[in-house]
Amino acid sequence: MFGLNGSSEAVDMKVLLLSILVIVLSYGFKKLPRIGHYSVLFSILFGWLLFYIFDLAKPVTQVSSFIKLPEIFAFGPPRVEPSIIVMVIFITLLLLANMLATISVVQHVLERHQVQVEKNRLKQAGMVSGINQLLGGLFSAIGAVPVSGSAGFMETTKITSKKPFIIGSLMIVLISLFPPFTAFVAAIPEAVGYAAIFPVFASIIGLALQEFDGVKNKQNLYQVVGISLFAGIGAMFIPSQAFSEMSPALVSVLSNGLVLGAMVAVVTEKVLAR
Secondary structure, three states: OOOOEEOOOOHHHHHHHHHHHHHHHHHHHOOOOOHHHHHHHHHHHHHHHHHOOOOOOOOOOOOOOOOOOOOEEEEOOOOOOOHHHHHHHHHHHHHHHHHHHHHHHHHHHHHHOOOOOOOOHHHHHHHHHHHOOOOOOOOOOOOOOOOOOHHHHHHHHHHOHHHHHHHHHHHHHHHHHHHHHHHHHHHHOOOHHHHOOHHHHHHHHHHHHHHHHHHOOOHHHHHHHHHHHHHHHHOOOOOOHHHHHOOOOHHHHOOOOHHHHHHHHHHHHHHHHH
């Protein structure tokens, strides 16, 4: 939202001011009774229009084909690399923890909106998540994972029905088969997307803080949060060149603030619990 990208290392004030305007519009759309459910969508559309008016929009990439079916192992056959195995283990544990947290916070949001929820769905969620990862690897795509952002979207849009999420997912699958449509959607400026979902992630932080209310030993909780955030966010500011002389297995962990912070949180919680 500061206008920093691969071609620019200085803050672009026009991009920053327009991003702030999109954030304000997004919060304003939330307050409107009829379109509050679609505040994120309207924020993206109005933000894209503003960026186009001020000549900040990205050009639509030209494509040569109208339809493109997914390829199996588009980047070549699978191969095993020792440095990746360590990373896969940590990422898998992180995704499992993330899945558990996502299910918990989504259930709390649904209960707050008087929506009946089914308990003990962890096994089903784990199986579907595993199938998604296998399909993602097979078709050389990014595997879909459960994220707490779903709860943030529910809290922001007040939409708790499964149908819109299913329809949206099917639309994304359909659009991905047609490169012209994919190129058109990909032309949305990054700053617009980040600004439009700013209220969503602000809601996620609020939901996270509400989760702390159910913890009995808050002193240990604050220490775990402080230490893990300090370690994870701090690692994100270390330049990649600083890890050049370390083993790839260590680099894959230490250079990833999310993985490192989650590992530190788990270890710290276990140590403090004893």
